Amino acid sequence: MAHSPTKVTRLGSKLLAGAIVVTIGATSAVAQVAQPCIGASLELAGPLAHTGLQVRLGAETAIDEINAAGGVLGQKLKFIAYDDQGEPSRAVDNGRRIGEKDNCVAMVGGFRSPNALALREPIDEMGLPWVGVISAGTRVIEWEKGVNKWMFRVSMKDRWVGPFLVDEAKARSKSGKIGLMFEATGWGQGAVPDVEAAAVAKGLPLVGKETFNIGDQDMSAQLIRMRDAGADTLIMYVVDREANQILRSMERIGYKPTIVSAWGISSQLGKTAGALTDGILVAGTFAWNGDLTPRAKKVYEAMAAKFNLQSPNDILLPSGAANAYDGIYIIAEAIKLAGAFDRDKVREAFYKVKYEGLTAKFDPAFEKAAPGAIAERHDAIKPSQYRLLAFHENVLKAVEQTPFKR
Amino acid sequence: MEQILQFVLSGLSQxxxxxxxxxxxxxxxxxxxxANFTHGDIFMLGAVSTVILAGLGIPLPLAMPLxxxxxxxxxxxxxxxxxxxxxxxxxxxxxxxxxIAIGLMMESAFTATYGPLGKPLYSPLAQSPIRISGTGIYxxxxxxxxxxxxxxxxxxxxxxxxxxxxxxLAVAANRIAAGLMGINVNRISMIAYAMAAGIGALAGILLAPVAEASPAMGALIGLKAFVIAIVAGMSSARGVVFVALAYGVLEKMIEGFISTGARNAIGFGVMILLLLIFPNGIFGKREVVKV
Structure with a gap:
């Protein structure tokens, strides 16, 4: 038998509904005024824990500098880093914590593109400005569906890296025969269409495409095929461990092509592969080894003191650390322009930030869509600002400071 | 021909x-x-601890046996x-x-302390390869x-x-009977585990100079070696070594003539097929249980 609601229960329902409305209203009001903190979801433990550290190197050094100079809008900035262990689900949890519980004014992204992709929906829902400083996945910024309002990046973009590598490979190749070696991961496989299209556009179709698995110890089979195809220049999408094995395999079969690599290769390779790395070219945004500008030197000294670095070569992801440094400054500049710790205003201010960073001169950092156009530019570093680094004497330097400059 | 020689040499090493x-x-x-599923991590322990000991200034000829x-x-x-x-x-x-739990704990502990990245181990035998025509091997x-x-x-x-x-051998044949004959079965088992671990560690030390020593290096090798031991029949060292060397060469042939991506799928597929044909392993003997 069904009971009709009594007056008491109807009154209770109204009170409850009223309470919910008041609570939602209060929450929105709180969200309007964010806290002077910048959150981050990074790998701080696990097999790629060093990647989280690289972000901390740049971000915390920048925050220390900003706070030493008086902070932003009279308040000291705080950097809050949570560990996501490389898992997208944990990155989403961390993003929610940063956006809702900590109520930070902005968030910084870490190494893995899948984590950044998983954050797209919650970031959009919370209206939290997010600045990626390493993950280069094209779809992090260029969404297949919907409009990306909140995700920005101070890093490289895969769609732009492919043509950059092809240009360099073409310039370096004597025979005009270029091959592609890529790891069998989303990153490596995802790069193939971009590289192939760029190679065709340059009139140099790839003479070979070879893949390998993470953990492989001998790539002689793939390299013999590449050698027999006549490739004198190889474009690579590889990370340090497998890069070492590729170099070993090249040495085994006496094959010494020019290598032009995406930035999966880090300073670590010089430590493990030693002299075999000499001459390897790597796309990047910054190098800490070699001669530095007075400002970069000062930043390195602060990093070294804070994180007990023995040499610039201890910065394993040189571009990532520099991107993180610039990313924090761009957020701080946007807050200053916004005049408030207000996420909406900070987002709008991103398009007005003018700042000369370590990695590039941002003028402005990001751009709104031109009238009639669809896409906004949410990638701060343009492909024309990408740099070429090279291994020389086991360390990764700006190519201009090595014998491998063109 | 050149390719085949390369695959055979690399395969025998693997x-x-x-x-x-x-x-x-x-x-x-x-x-x-x-089956001790920490064994892949013991393989790692040999390589990583050698790197650590060498890093402490202990000469390699002493660090390796230690x-x-x-x-x-x-x-x-x-x-x-x-x-x-x-x-x-x-x-x-x-x-x-x-x-399994201890293996994971070992890997996590080394990742946290030694670091997640691979480190090189010096060996004079891994400095330059021997080249035969267009092939080569360290x-x-x-x-x-x-x-x-x-x-x-x-x-x-x-x-x-x-x-x-x-x-x-007596314990392997019949644990209870061996105990009744006065053999300290537990002590013999412990010695067998210690010897197995020592040999596993030696494998890690031999591989590290060409493949780096890292906390994650043992996981897949431990699994593959277990599969090899099962397919061989767990009944003789000779059978295990034969199957292991053949499997190493097979992997390289698959990589060379089909694709790297197909290596594990075809390799494990062949192992399953062999196990279907030889349920007790290729060199295994059917165990007779008297009741």
Missing amino acids: GGIYALVAIGYYMMWAATKA AILLSAAAGALIERVAVRPFNQGPSSVGWMLTT PQELLIPVVAIAIMLALEIFYQRTIVGRAM
Whole structure:
């Protein structure tokens, strides 16, 4: 038998509904005024824990500098880093914590593109400005569906890296025969269409495409095929461990092509592969080894003191650390322009930030869509600002400071 | 022809690593009828602890045996705390959980302390390759299958000519009867685990100069070596080494003539097929249980 609601229960329902409305209203009001903190979801433990550290190197050094100079809008900035262990689900949890519980004014992204992709929906829902400083996945910024309002990046973009590598490979190749070696991961496989299209556009179709698995110890089979195809220049999408094995395999079969690599290769390779790395070219945004500008030197000294670095070569992801440094400054500049710790205003201010960073001169950092156009530019570093680094004497330097400059 | 020679040489080197690790599974299975799933991590322990000891300034000729001894002690300890208490009945499987858990703990502990990245281990035999026509191999890699075969022969002599070796064979044949004959079965099992761990650690030390020493290096090799030991039949070191070397070459042929991506799928597929054809393993004997 069904009971009709009594007056008491109807009154209770109204009170409850009223309470919910008041609570939602209060929450929105709180969200309007964010806290002077910048959150981050990074790998701080696990097999790629060093990647989280690289972000901390740049971000915390920048925050220390900003706070030493008086902070932003009279308040000291705080950097809050949570560990996501490389898992997208944990990155989403961390993003929610940063956006809702900590109520930070902005968030910084870490190494893995899948984590950044998983954050797209919650970031959009919370209206939290997010600045990626390493993950280069094209779809992090260029969404297949919907409009990306909140995700920005101070890093490289895969769609732009492919043509950059092809240009360099073409310039370096004597025979005009270029091959592609890529790891069998989303990153490596995802790069193939971009590289192939760029190679065709340059009139140099790839003479070979070879893949390998993470953990492989001998790539002689793939390299013999590449050698027999006549490739004198190889474009690579590889990370340090497998890069070492590729170099070993090249040495085994006496094959010494020019290598032009995406930035999966880090300073670590010089430590493990030693002299075999000499001459390897790597796309990047910054190098800490070699001669530095007075400002970069000062930043390195602060990093070294804070994180007990023995040499610039201890910065394993040189571009990532520099991107993180610039990313924090761009957020701080946007807050200053916004005049408030207000996420909406900070987002709008991103398009007005003018700042000369370590990695590039941002003028402005990001751009709104031109009238009639669809896409906004949410990638701060343009492909024309990408740099070429090279291994020389086991360390990764700006190519201009090595014998491998063109 | 050049390619085939390269695949055979590289395959024998890889197979030699599988062989050294798989011999350990065979020894431990013979002693306790249990598989120690930390064995891949013991392989890692040998390599990583050598790098750590060398980093502390201990000369390599001393660091390597020290790492092997340390790993052997770890193997004995694992038998005592993670296998023996959980392997008291014919259907006990608790050792699976405990050994898998300890393996994961070891990997996590080394990732946190040693660092997640690989570190090089110096060997004069891994500095420049020997080139034959358009192929090549480091002397260090050639050494690996040679050591695997030498260990296999040494084990056969050990089993046949020493009291402890004969006791191990007796325990392998019938644990209860061996105990009734006065053999300290638990001690023999512990020695078998220690020896297996020492050989596994040696494999890690041999591989590290060409493949870096890292906390994650043992996971896949441990799994493949276990599969190899099962397919070989867990009944003789000779059978295990033969299957391991053949599997190493097969992997390289698949990589070379089909694709790298197909390596594990086809390789494991072949192993499953072999197990269907030889349910007791290629060199295994059907166990007769008298009731």
